[in-house]
Amino acid sequence: MEITMIIKELYLEHFGQFHEKKIKLHKGLNIIYGENEAGKTTIHTFIRGMLFGLERGRGKAAKQDTYSKYEPWDMPGAYSGSMRFEIAGVNYRMDREFKTERKSVRVICEDNGKLLTPEEQKELFGGLFEESYYNTVSVSQLGGQTDGDLSLVLKQYAANLSSTKHADMNLKKASEFLRNKKKQMVKENQVDKKAVWKNAWLDLEEKEVSQKVELKALEEQMTKLVAEQQTVQTEYDRELATEQKERDTLRQMQVECKTLCDRQLELIKEQKDLQTKIGEKREQIGRMMQALETVGLSTLDDVLAEMNRQEKKNCISLWSYLFFLLSTICTAYVFLVVQIPTAGFACLAITLTFLAVFIFRTLRRIEAKKEKLMELEKCKDICIRCAATQSEFEQLRKTCEEEEHKSAALNQRIQTMEREIQKKISKMPEKTKEIAKYQVELKQREQKLQWEMEQQFKKQEELAEERAGIRERLQIIGEAEVEVKAVELALSRLEEVAVKIKGSFGIRLNEKASYYIDRITGGKYRKLVMDDDLQIAVHTDHRVLEVSQLSKGTMEQIYLSLRLAAADLIFEQEHKPMLLDDAFVAYDNKRMAMTLQSLSDMVEQSVIFTCHTREKAVLDKSEIPYHVIKL
Structure with a gap:
């Protein structure tokens, strides 16, 4: 069963430069137009914040993090907003308080007034996580790289999608991360000192017997x-x-x-x-x-x-x-x-x-x-x-x-x-004096014995604590050994992934990406393929072209096709809104018209942030229905 999510309304109560700002969105194409510094990126970040929250950085990083950047300008003490949306035909409203001291989020079903529990909220949004959001439905232009750089970016993005379902993890970095993780676990958990701790355990047992x-x-x-x-x-x-x-x-x-x-x-x-x-x-x-x-x-x-x-x-x-x-x-x-x-x-x-x-x-x-x-x-x-x-x-x-x-x-x-x-x-x-004197002596002896017994009991407690500490350390070492083995296994599997590019996910990714590149390019490129060496190529009716042979605009189309394909594979039957931030800068009018037409036909809701009027002109010329929001 296909489940579609549609964002209906954004209410930026106190967020960045906006105060009590309402923005209504619709199914299909939505153009949010504004000049530079008008607040397009602020709205884009607000949607991300409503879905996943905004975490404040620590130390020096807190001065330049997203949380601090979008704190209300006029009212720093207020930091909140709401979003109305529809999932599978049911209407919901999400209210979020971003302020760290009183951070909260609640989701209400507007159809029956029910307040959703945290577990019900997770179930409602399914597999939508911040990392998958950035790697799929949130699209921005590839940036100012050269054509050669763009081909490397595409290759890395496609390779990581094939192996991990996430596009921001470099295979080499992942391998390096796992090795560092193993080294860190061995050092922090003293895995290499297991024999020392076992000897300490035996010494402790001897002390306990003597005590x-x-x-x-x-x-x-x-x-x-x-x-x-x-x-x-x-x-x-x-x-x-x-x-x-x-x-x-x-x-x-x-x-x-x-x-x-x-x-x-x-x-x-x-x-x-x-x-x-x-x-x-x-x-x-x-x-x-x-x-x-x-x-x-x-x-x-x-x-x-x-x-x-x-x-x-x-x-x-x-x-x-x-x-x-x-x-x-x-x-x-x-x-x-x-x-x-x-x-x-x-x-x-x-x-x-x-x-x-x-x-x-x-x-x-x-x-x-x-x-x-x-x-x-x-x-x-x-x-x-x-x-x-x-x-x-x-x-x-x-x-x-x-x-x-x-x-x-x-x-x-x-x-x-x-x-x-x-x-x-x-x-x-x-x-009586003799008896009293003897009683005093007995009392002194009793106090001395009592003190000695208390010392022994303290030693018992200390030994028990030491035993618990050694047991905990050995347990940590045991768990760390399991984790180290898991890391070693992950390293082994990670190496295997690189040579198994034609696995099920890779094949499905090629199929989905080929479907989208065909639609977006109007049939010019009917097939997109990644081989065992993670080389990306596109097929025309007459030849096969390496990605390095393609123009920057075509690379942008391949990038969008891969994201759409990844969204289909990750979210499966769930259709999420597609957010595109200045994604068509490298497109000519023809490519833009075909891409916008494809988005209109294939995506339930798209929100395009732009500071240009080209998108509106192309949509009007192509008679593609859309809604425009001017900031």
Whole structure:
């Protein structure tokens, strides 16, 4: 299936002297016309840059390379463009950023909007590489060489196409390149020192064996040292446990002592509170005792005796009044019985009067007595409470004394235990010091062994790195040997190519080139042949002509025919746009007309860059369709 590529539009956003410049191209012939310095070469380079990018040179070369030459004049920071094209009837747009810091390229299918991946981009452009582009579809004139020089150029171009499918590689230079490559690989990869590296590998193995023996001995010493440390540590832990047990006992007794002391302080505080209360009660009792003394009482017993006496006195008085009242009533009754009414009523009146006075005085005395009894009861209650408080105080005082005795005994016990513990501790330092000293010695030995083992491990790492380096070097040497053999084989094959010019590619190249030279020359030269000696000749109807016998214009036609033939063979079923930069300078009008007619008939799209008007005049005269773009 034939696949055709057509460039539709160039957009030089920021490129060289152009800023936002659009150029539309069409199928068939396209003439881009412009005077010198108008930008034809810039557009030609832009197409190349869009297809393959622009790589910046290094060092001094960067000042004169293509990248620097076509940086935008007015906006160096902007360096970009796009190209619309069609492949197999599908429309695409390629956007490229040329600036090194942000270099990028993306291809979008305009028919469905899909963004192509890098792999899909490679597949899209097929076998179009920069080298094949320069050797086939990008055509310029052969230059200002003499006819003899041109024949040599054609011979070299044809020979290299036959052998390598690339036209810029000189066979002699290729052979020289391969020999230099072989020499460089041998030198850089030390292929000739393989035996030295193998001996280094054997020495390394011996070092590793010795190092493993030393490391094993150190590990055994470390194992013994660890066991010894564990024994010493066990003994030390046992001594510490005994000492700690004694200290814990002492600490427990100190806690108990503190608890008793706290309790003692609480009791002392309570004792002080009770003493304060007792003092207050004593003041109350004092005041009451003064009150009691005013009535002739001084003690609680006196109070109780007075209360009993008053009760008895009250009882006697009551019985006296009752006896008097009964006597008077009896007298009145006698007078009434003996019929002395006046005397009887008089006695009754006197009796009632005395009774009333008695009752009144009795009530007053009862109230006074009641108040006095209440005072006595209050004094009694105060005395009882004072006695109870005094008893409680005495009980607390006894409790405090008991707690003090307990605390003193506990303190005595603690002091005794402290003396015993200190006595034991005083005996322990020597042993502990010995153990600690021995532990320090063991630790120092351990650190020394650890350091020695670390050194051995470092040696292991160094040996491993050295082993890896030697292995890598031997691997590189092995790979280099393979490459050297490949280079030697390539040299052998390259020499064979020169004597097999009539191989399949050479035959096909002759056939294709003959087809194009016949069309381009209008049948004047029907066949183009390269022989075993890479001599180029063309056949007419009557004779065979060597290339050295031909004119410069005919040589240019042969050059174009070879490029067209190479494009067919390299790209096979893929048709690429043909770019011709001032390619017809050596052509006369007749040759130009036949060549342009052939391009119009055989090439899907041609872009001709020229500063002359001859091409346009010839096309108009020959009525060959074309499109012109003026810069």
